[in-house]
Amino acid sequence: MPCGPCSPTTLVTPPEPGPRAPTGAAAHHRALESLYRAAPINRFFASELEISGEGQARISFTVDASVHHAAGAAHGTTYFKMLDDAAFYAANSLVSDRFLLTTAFNLILTRPIVAGPVIAEGRWVSGRRRVFVAEARLIDAEGEEAARGTGTFMRSRIPLASLPGYADAMRG
Numbered sequence: 001m002p003c004g005p006c007s008p009t010t011l012v013t014p015p016e017p018g019p020r021a022p023t024g025a026a027a028h029h030r031a032l033e034s035l036y037r038a039a040p041i042n043r044f045f046a047s048e049l050e051i052s053g054e055g056q057a058r059i060s061f062t063v064d065a066s067v068h069h070a071a072g073a074a075h076g077t078t079y080f081k082m083l084d085d086a087a088f089y090a091a092n093s094l095v096s097d098r099f100l101l102t103t104a105f106n107l108i109l110t111r112p113i114v115a116g117p118v119i120a121e122g123r124w125v126s127g128r129r130r131v132f133v134a135e136a137r138l139i140d141a142e143g144e145e146a147a148r149g150t151g152t153f154m155r156s157r158i159p160l161a162s163l164p165g166y167a168d169a170m171r172g
Contacts, residue, residue, distance in 0.1 A: 025054060028096045031160070031169035032089055038165025045081055049089055055124030055134075057089035063113045073112035079138060080107055083149035086122030087134035091153045092160075094124060099158040100132060105151040116141030130155050 029051035036042065036049040047061035059082055069075040084105050092100045122136040137148040160166045 025093075025096075027170065029053075029093055031166045032092060034169035035160070035163055035165040036085070036089065038163075038168075041081070045078070047082070047085075049085070051089060051093050054093055055090050057086050057093060057122040057136075059086050059089075059120040059122075060117065061120070062117050063115055065115075068114075073114050076107075076109065078113075079109055079147045080105070080149070082118070082120040082138060083107060083122075083136040083147060084151060086120035086136035087149065087151040088122070088153060090122035090124045090136070091127075091132035091134040091151075094128060094132065095155065095160075097160060098155045099160055099163060100153040101156045103131075103152045103154050105149055107147065107149040109147045111140070111144065111146045113138070113140050113146050118146070125150070 032051055033049050045061060045067075047059050050058045050060070052058065061082060063074045063078065065072075067074050067078045084102055087105075088100060088102060118141070119139045120136055121139065122134055125133040125135055127133050132153045133150065134153065135148065135150045138146045140146045161170060
């Protein structure tokens with residue numbers, strides 16, 4: 001005859017699992033996003049990076065008068081920075097041990113951006129060993145392409161795990 005807590009009619013419900021830390025590629029992508037946030041340059045360019053998968057990166061930012069040139073539109077440095085970053089992070093999403101370096105970047109500016117939200121979409125094109133090619137485009141608030149660029153990126157000797165932001169995120 002069963003007794004008390006040993007009764008077959010007593011159900012034990014296991015505790016709900018807490019949120020799991022990302023592992024593998026997802027952990028690497030979250031750590032790259034953390035690395036982006038930790039970069040001192042981003043104090044001047046308020047923006048947010050999202051890596052949605054291998055070879056893909058998206059940066060959201062807003063253009064306002066603080067980044068204008070004398071004629072009242074976004075200065076080319078803003079175009080370059082966001083396009084280079086989007087392409088770079090798309091490429092570095094494929095490399096989990098080393099920081100990549102931009103070795104060349106070609107930029108085409110097609111229309112001025114005066115104000116509003118902008119998206120920089122980056123995607124890996126080719127290369128998986130030492131040299132990577134990735135491209136990016138800027139999409140303005142009207143959904144129009146305002147610029148595009150293609151970059152070449154090379155593995156450096158700098159371990160990602162040695163960089164503030166990346167290392168902290170990987171430790172959890």
